[in-house]
Amino acid sequence: MTAEIFALCSRLHGLLAVLSLVLLIHPIVTLRLRRGISVWTARTADLGAAGVLATFLIGWWLYPGYRQGIKPRLLFDDPSATALFESKEHLALLVMALAVGGALSLRLGGHHPAVRRLSWIMLLCSVVVGAVTAGMGLWVAAAAHPAW
Protein backbone atom coordinates (compact mmCIF):
# COMPACT_ATOMS: atom_id res chain seq x y z
CA MET A 1 0.00 0.00 0.00
CA THR A 2 1.35 3.42 -0.93
CA ALA A 3 1.44 6.32 1.52
CA GLU A 4 -1.09 8.21 -0.65
CA ILE A 5 -3.61 5.35 -0.61
CA PHE A 6 -3.11 4.97 3.13
CA ALA A 7 -3.66 8.70 3.75
CA LEU A 8 -6.74 8.76 1.49
CA CYS A 9 -8.32 5.70 3.14
CA SER A 10 -7.56 6.90 6.67
CA ARG A 11 -9.32 10.21 5.96
CA LEU A 12 -12.26 8.36 4.39
CA HIS A 13 -12.31 6.14 7.50
CA GLY A 14 -12.61 9.21 9.78
CA LEU A 15 -15.24 10.97 7.66
CA LEU A 16 -17.37 7.84 7.34
CA ALA A 17 -17.19 7.29 11.11
CA VAL A 18 -18.51 10.78 11.88
CA LEU A 19 -21.23 10.59 9.19
CA SER A 20 -22.41 7.19 10.47
CA LEU A 21 -22.56 8.36 14.09
CA VAL A 22 -24.57 11.43 13.08
CA LEU A 23 -26.97 9.20 11.10
CA LEU A 24 -27.51 6.99 14.15
CA ILE A 25 -28.76 9.96 16.18
CA HIS A 26 -31.99 9.94 14.09
CA PRO A 27 -33.23 6.48 15.19
CA ILE A 28 -32.15 7.20 18.78
CA VAL A 29 -34.32 10.33 18.88
CA THR A 30 -37.31 8.93 16.98
CA LEU A 31 -37.40 5.64 18.91
CA ARG A 32 -37.60 7.72 22.09
CA LEU A 33 -40.17 10.28 20.94
CA ARG A 34 -42.50 8.30 18.64
CA ARG A 35 -44.70 5.33 19.37
CA GLY A 36 -44.34 3.62 15.98
CA ILE A 37 -41.28 2.85 13.86
CA SER A 38 -41.20 4.93 10.69
CA VAL A 39 -39.57 3.94 7.41
CA TRP A 40 -36.80 6.50 7.97
CA THR A 41 -36.14 5.37 11.53
CA ALA A 42 -35.38 1.87 10.24
CA ARG A 43 -33.46 3.18 7.22
CA THR A 44 -31.20 5.55 9.16
CA ALA A 45 -30.51 2.79 11.71
CA ASP A 46 -29.56 0.43 8.85
CA LEU A 47 -27.46 3.04 7.02
CA GLY A 48 -25.73 4.23 10.19
CA ALA A 49 -24.90 0.67 11.26
CA ALA A 50 -23.69 -0.20 7.74
CA GLY A 51 -21.49 2.93 7.83
CA VAL A 52 -20.05 1.98 11.23
CA LEU A 53 -19.38 -1.56 9.94
CA ALA A 54 -17.68 -0.17 6.79
CA THR A 55 -15.62 2.22 8.96
CA PHE A 56 -14.50 -0.69 11.12
CA LEU A 57 -13.60 -2.85 8.09
CA ILE A 58 -11.58 -0.02 6.52
CA GLY A 59 -9.78 0.47 9.85
CA TRP A 60 -9.05 -3.27 10.08
CA TRP A 61 -7.71 -3.22 6.52
CA LEU A 62 -5.52 -0.17 7.28
CA TYR A 63 -4.16 -1.59 10.55
CA PRO A 64 -1.21 -3.56 9.06
CA GLY A 65 -0.14 -0.42 7.17
CA TYR A 66 -0.28 1.61 10.38
CA ARG A 67 1.71 -1.09 12.17
CA GLN A 68 4.38 -1.15 9.51
CA GLY A 69 4.56 2.49 8.45
CA ILE A 70 3.54 4.61 11.42
CA LYS A 71 3.68 2.69 14.71
CA PRO A 72 7.49 2.21 14.94
CA ARG A 73 8.11 5.94 14.48
CA LEU A 74 5.20 6.93 16.71
CA LEU A 75 6.48 4.60 19.47
CA PHE A 76 9.67 6.62 19.44
CA ASP A 77 8.07 10.09 19.13
CA ASP A 78 4.94 9.73 21.26
CA PRO A 79 4.42 6.33 22.99
CA SER A 80 1.18 7.50 24.66
CA ALA A 81 -0.36 8.05 21.20
CA THR A 82 0.29 4.40 20.23
CA ALA A 83 -1.41 3.26 23.45
CA LEU A 84 -4.34 5.55 22.69
CA PHE A 85 -4.52 4.10 19.16
CA GLU A 86 -4.75 0.52 20.48
CA SER A 87 -7.51 1.56 22.93
CA LYS A 88 -9.30 3.21 20.01
CA GLU A 89 -9.20 -0.08 18.09
CA HIS A 90 -10.70 -1.95 21.06
CA LEU A 91 -13.46 0.64 21.37
CA ALA A 92 -14.12 0.58 17.61
CA LEU A 93 -15.00 -3.12 17.80
CA LEU A 94 -17.36 -2.40 20.70
CA VAL A 95 -19.03 0.44 18.74
CA MET A 96 -19.42 -1.79 15.67
CA ALA A 97 -20.97 -4.62 17.73
CA LEU A 98 -23.42 -2.21 19.38
CA ALA A 99 -24.41 -0.33 16.20
CA VAL A 100 -24.92 -3.46 14.07
CA GLY A 101 -26.67 -5.17 17.01
CA GLY A 102 -28.95 -2.16 17.52
CA ALA A 103 -29.97 -1.98 13.85
CA LEU A 104 -30.41 -5.76 13.55
CA SER A 105 -32.52 -6.03 16.71
CA LEU A 106 -34.71 -3.14 15.49
CA ARG A 107 -35.32 -4.94 12.18
CA LEU A 108 -35.83 -8.41 13.63
CA GLY A 109 -37.89 -7.58 16.72
CA GLY A 110 -38.59 -3.84 16.88
CA HIS A 111 -42.36 -4.28 17.25
CA HIS A 112 -41.79 -5.99 20.61
CA PRO A 113 -41.35 -3.35 23.37
CA ALA A 114 -38.43 -5.14 25.07
CA VAL A 115 -36.54 -5.57 21.78
CA ARG A 116 -37.29 -1.97 20.78
CA ARG A 117 -35.79 -0.78 24.10
CA LEU A 118 -32.78 -3.06 23.61
CA SER A 119 -32.25 -1.57 20.16
CA TRP A 120 -32.46 1.97 21.54
CA ILE A 121 -29.95 1.21 24.32
CA MET A 122 -27.52 -0.42 21.87
CA LEU A 123 -27.71 2.48 19.41
CA LEU A 124 -27.35 5.06 22.18
CA CYS A 125 -24.32 3.28 23.68
CA SER A 126 -22.76 2.95 20.21
CA VAL A 127 -23.06 6.70 19.55
CA VAL A 128 -21.72 7.69 23.00
CA VAL A 129 -18.75 5.30 22.82
CA GLY A 130 -18.33 6.12 19.12
CA ALA A 131 -17.95 9.84 19.90
CA VAL A 132 -15.22 9.02 22.44
CA THR A 133 -13.53 6.73 19.87
CA ALA A 134 -13.69 9.41 17.17
CA GLY A 135 -12.08 11.92 19.55
CA MET A 136 -9.27 9.45 20.27
CA GLY A 137 -8.81 8.87 16.54
CA LEU A 138 -8.51 12.62 15.91
CA TRP A 139 -5.93 12.93 18.67
CA VAL A 140 -3.81 10.06 17.31
CA ALA A 141 -4.09 11.37 13.74
CA ALA A 142 -2.80 14.74 14.93
CA ALA A 143 0.10 13.08 16.80
CA ALA A 144 1.02 10.80 13.87
CA HIS A 145 0.63 13.39 11.12
CA PRO A 146 4.33 13.91 10.35
CA ALA A 147 5.02 10.15 10.26
CA TRP A 148 4.05 9.53 6.61
Place this chain on the structure above:
Amino acid sequence: MKGPWIGQSPRAGAIVLFAATALAGSYITLRLWQALGGEADPRDVLAQPRIPFSWRIYAALVHAATAGAIGALLPERLAEALLRHAAWFLPLLVFVLVTLAVLVP
Protein backbone atom coordinates in the same frame (compact mmCIF):
# COMPACT_ATOMS: atom_id res chain seq x y z
CA MET B 1 -45.90 5.38 2.50
CA LYS B 2 -45.78 1.66 3.28
CA GLY B 3 -44.29 0.85 6.71
CA PRO B 4 -40.88 -0.79 7.07
CA TRP B 5 -40.51 -4.54 7.56
CA ILE B 6 -40.02 -4.97 11.30
CA GLY B 7 -40.23 -8.26 13.22
CA GLN B 8 -41.52 -8.81 16.76
CA SER B 9 -39.64 -11.80 18.12
CA PRO B 10 -37.97 -11.44 21.53
CA ARG B 11 -35.82 -14.45 20.63
CA ALA B 12 -34.35 -12.51 17.70
CA GLY B 13 -33.47 -9.73 20.14
CA ALA B 14 -31.82 -12.27 22.46
CA ILE B 15 -29.77 -13.73 19.59
CA VAL B 16 -28.49 -10.26 18.68
CA LEU B 17 -27.84 -9.36 22.34
CA PHE B 18 -25.90 -12.60 22.95
CA ALA B 19 -23.85 -12.27 19.75
CA ALA B 20 -23.01 -8.57 20.22
CA THR B 21 -22.03 -8.86 23.89
CA ALA B 22 -20.03 -12.03 23.17
CA LEU B 23 -18.18 -10.33 20.30
CA ALA B 24 -17.13 -7.32 22.39
CA GLY B 25 -16.67 -9.26 25.67
CA SER B 26 -14.59 -11.98 24.04
CA TYR B 27 -12.36 -9.47 22.25
CA ILE B 28 -11.63 -7.52 25.44
CA THR B 29 -11.12 -10.73 27.45
CA LEU B 30 -8.63 -12.01 24.86
CA ARG B 31 -6.76 -8.69 25.07
CA LEU B 32 -6.62 -8.95 28.88
CA TRP B 33 -5.49 -12.57 28.62
CA GLN B 34 -2.72 -11.52 26.26
CA ALA B 35 -1.67 -8.67 28.57
CA LEU B 36 -1.60 -10.98 31.61
CA GLY B 37 0.54 -13.48 29.70
CA GLY B 38 3.23 -10.85 29.16
CA GLU B 39 3.55 -8.26 26.42
CA ALA B 40 6.05 -8.43 23.56
CA ASP B 41 8.53 -5.59 23.47
CA PRO B 42 6.80 -2.83 21.49
CA ARG B 43 10.07 -2.16 19.64
CA ASP B 44 9.76 -5.64 18.09
CA VAL B 45 6.41 -4.77 16.52
CA LEU B 46 7.60 -5.48 12.97
CA ALA B 47 9.12 -8.84 13.94
CA GLN B 48 5.85 -10.32 15.20
CA PRO B 49 4.63 -12.88 12.63
CA ARG B 50 0.91 -12.46 13.41
CA ILE B 51 -1.16 -9.36 14.07
CA PRO B 52 -2.81 -9.85 17.50
CA PHE B 53 -5.59 -7.38 16.63
CA SER B 54 -6.73 -9.59 13.74
CA TRP B 55 -6.64 -12.95 15.50
CA ARG B 56 -8.56 -11.49 18.44
CA ILE B 57 -11.29 -10.39 16.00
CA TYR B 58 -11.42 -13.83 14.33
CA ALA B 59 -11.71 -15.61 17.69
CA ALA B 60 -14.33 -13.13 18.94
CA LEU B 61 -16.40 -13.70 15.76
CA VAL B 62 -16.42 -17.46 16.44
CA HIS B 63 -17.52 -16.81 20.03
CA ALA B 64 -20.22 -14.39 18.85
CA ALA B 65 -21.62 -16.98 16.42
CA THR B 66 -21.66 -19.60 19.21
CA ALA B 67 -23.38 -17.24 21.65
CA GLY B 68 -25.94 -16.27 18.98
CA ALA B 69 -26.70 -19.95 18.37
CA ILE B 70 -27.24 -20.43 22.12
CA GLY B 71 -29.59 -17.41 22.08
CA ALA B 72 -31.59 -19.08 19.30
CA LEU B 73 -32.32 -22.02 21.62
CA LEU B 74 -34.01 -19.84 24.25
CA PRO B 75 -37.80 -20.05 24.64
CA GLU B 76 -39.57 -16.78 23.71
CA ARG B 77 -40.71 -16.19 27.30
CA LEU B 78 -37.20 -16.56 28.75
CA ALA B 79 -35.78 -14.36 25.98
CA GLU B 80 -38.36 -11.68 26.83
CA ALA B 81 -37.45 -11.85 30.55
CA LEU B 82 -33.74 -11.55 29.70
CA LEU B 83 -34.30 -8.56 27.46
CA ARG B 84 -36.13 -6.72 30.27
CA HIS B 85 -32.90 -6.83 32.31
CA ALA B 86 -30.82 -5.56 29.37
CA ALA B 87 -31.89 -1.98 30.19
CA TRP B 88 -29.55 -1.90 33.21
CA PHE B 89 -27.23 -4.78 32.35
CA LEU B 90 -26.06 -3.63 28.92
CA PRO B 91 -24.98 -0.05 29.81
CA LEU B 92 -23.14 -1.46 32.84
CA LEU B 93 -21.34 -4.04 30.67
CA VAL B 94 -20.47 -1.37 28.10
CA PHE B 95 -19.03 0.85 30.86
CA VAL B 96 -16.88 -2.04 32.18
CA LEU B 97 -15.63 -2.92 28.67
CA VAL B 98 -14.82 0.71 27.83
CA THR B 99 -12.89 1.07 31.11
CA LEU B 100 -10.90 -2.11 30.41
CA ALA B 101 -10.23 -1.06 26.80
CA VAL B 102 -8.80 2.25 27.97
CA LEU B 103 -6.83 0.80 30.91
CA VAL B 104 -5.29 -2.04 28.85
CA PRO B 105 -4.45 -0.57 25.43
